[in-house]
Amino acid sequence: MELLDRYLQAAKKHLPRARQQDILAELRANLEAQLEDKESALGRPLTQGEAEDWLRQLGSPMLVAARYQPQQSLIGPAIFPMYWFVLRTALLWALAIYTAVSTILIVLGQSAAPAVPLAILRAPWVLFTVAASVTLVFAALEFLSTHYPALSPPVLQQITQWSPATLPPLEKDPPSSPRPRSFALAVAELVFGFLFLVWLLLIPQYPYLLFGPGAEYLRNSPFQLAPVLLLFYVWVIALNVVQLLWRGIDLARGAWQRPQPLQHIVYKAFGLIPLVVLLRAPSQVLILLRNPDLDAARYAANLHTLNDGIHMALLVVFAIVVLQLLWDLGKWIFEARRNPPAAA
Numbered sequence: 001m002e003l004l005d006r007y008l009q010a011a012k013k014h015l016p017r018a019r020q021q022d023i024l025a026e027l028r029a030n031l032e033a034q035l036e037d038k039e040s041a042l043g044r045p046l047t048q049g050e051a052e053d054w055l056r057q058l059g060s061p062m063l064v065a066a067r068y069q070p071q072q073s074l075i076g077p078a079i080f081p082m083y084w085f086v087l088r089t090a091l092l093w094a095l096a097i098y099t100a101v102s103t104i105l106i107v108l109g110q111s112a113a114p115a116v117p118l119a120i121l122r123a124p125w126v127l128f129t130v131a132a133s134v135t136l137v138f139a140a141l142e143f144l145s146t147h148y149p150a151l152s153p154p155v156l157q158q159i160t161q162w163s164p165a166t167l168p169p170l171e172k173d174p175p176s177s178p179r180p181r182s183f184a185l186a187v188a189e190l191v192f193g194f195l196f197l198v199w200l201l202l203i204p205q206y207p208y209l210l211f212g213p214g215a216e217y218l219r220n221s222p223f224q225l226a227p228v229l230l231l232f233y234v235w236v237i238a239l240n241v242v243q244l245l246w247r248g249i250d251l252a253r254g255a256w257q258r259p260q261p262l263q264h265i266v267y268k269a270f271g272l273i274p275l276v277v278l279l280r281a282p283s284q285v286l287i288l289l290r291n292p293d294l295d296a297a298r299y300a301a302n303l304h305t306l307n308d309g310i311h312m313a314l315l316v317v318f319a320i321v322v323l324q325l326l327w328d329l330g331k332w333i334f335e336a337r338r339n340p341p342a343a344a
Contacts, residue, residue: 004031006170007061014065023068031058081136086188090195094130098123098252133195186251193244200237222295223303226288228281235274242323243267261332268325275318284311 008028015023038054039045046054060063062082199209207215246263278286286309289295 001051002170003048003055004035005244007031007055007058009170010061011065014062015068017067020084027064082187083134085185086138086191087134088190089333090130090134090192091127092197093192094126095123095233098126134191134249137191137195147221166268186247190244190247190251193240193247197240197244200240204233222290224288224290226281229286235277239271239274240266242270251266260336261328265325265328265332268321268328272321272325275314275321276316279311279318284308286310301332 008024008031011027012020012024035046035054038050203210207218212220246267287303287306287310289299289303
């Protein structure tokens with residue numbers, strides 16, 4: 001039965017990877033046995049409506065797959081697969097961002113010896129903060145879905161009020177084609193995008209969130225950021241807001257199952273704007289002296305070297321992004337010509 005195959009395909013995406021095939025085989029055998037019993041009792045195959053009612057009684061594929069996950073008390077089985085995916089993604093990005101920022105601060109600092117162990121010791125606290133924030137969000141979602149179903153967000157309603165009609169079609173594309181995006185991935189991108197935007201908005205008020213202990217050093221250092229970085233920051237915020245709204249609209253209208261290559265290309269093209277803002281900074285200066293009259297003789301040479309190095313790094317990043325954009329655009333044009341849309 002195609003509907004059962006689609007159901008199992010959707011459940012597979014949320015099964016533990018280590019035992020995915022074994023669990024899927026066991027689940028298929030159980031469901032096919034149930035199907036045979038129902039058809040034997042009726043003396044005929046199930047109709048489409050009867051099959052949908054049967055699968056609806058089983059629960060959403062995510063909920064069925066959650067029964068094979070470790071049981072949680074704070075986060076229920078219905079949303080635990082989504083929570084686990086978002087948590088891993090958030091921790092990975094938090095660690096990458098923290099490592100990059102710490103490296104920059106150590107390079108800019110006058111003494112790296114005490115900064116390195118301090119950055120390493122602070123890393124667990126950063127990860128704990130991210131994990132606690134994600135857990136708190138999903139615990140609130142779990143509480144709403146359990147005690148106030150009517151107030152639960154549409155994301156949870158799609159899980160708890162699931163319908164077999166929402167199952168994606170069977171994957172018949174060759175292995176080289178992009179895999180359909182799972183619902184959990186779409187929600188994870190939206191949740192993490194929102195958390196990332198909140199983090200960005202808090203940075204001006206709490207620079208400690210970005211620089212960690214280095215915020216105090218920068219406050220007392222002879223250097224300061226050039227005004228052009230404020231414009232860069234505004235563009236970064238605007239692009240993140242647009243991306244978050246775009247993903248939210250896709251999720252609301254059910255356009256999350258497959259990646260949107262054109263959307264990705266457009267967003268990457270507009271992502272060049274903040275880089276152009278920095279590259280066109282007056283005199284290519286991004287770092288200034290706080291008191292040039294007092295510190296020019298001591299730091300002028302180092303400041304010039306630092307600004308030149310940053311400008312060269314930005315040029316390299318800009319070139320890489322442009323090449324990636326051209327590559328993605330070329331692939332999109334090639335795929336569009338190879339697979340033209342069917343005539344209405």
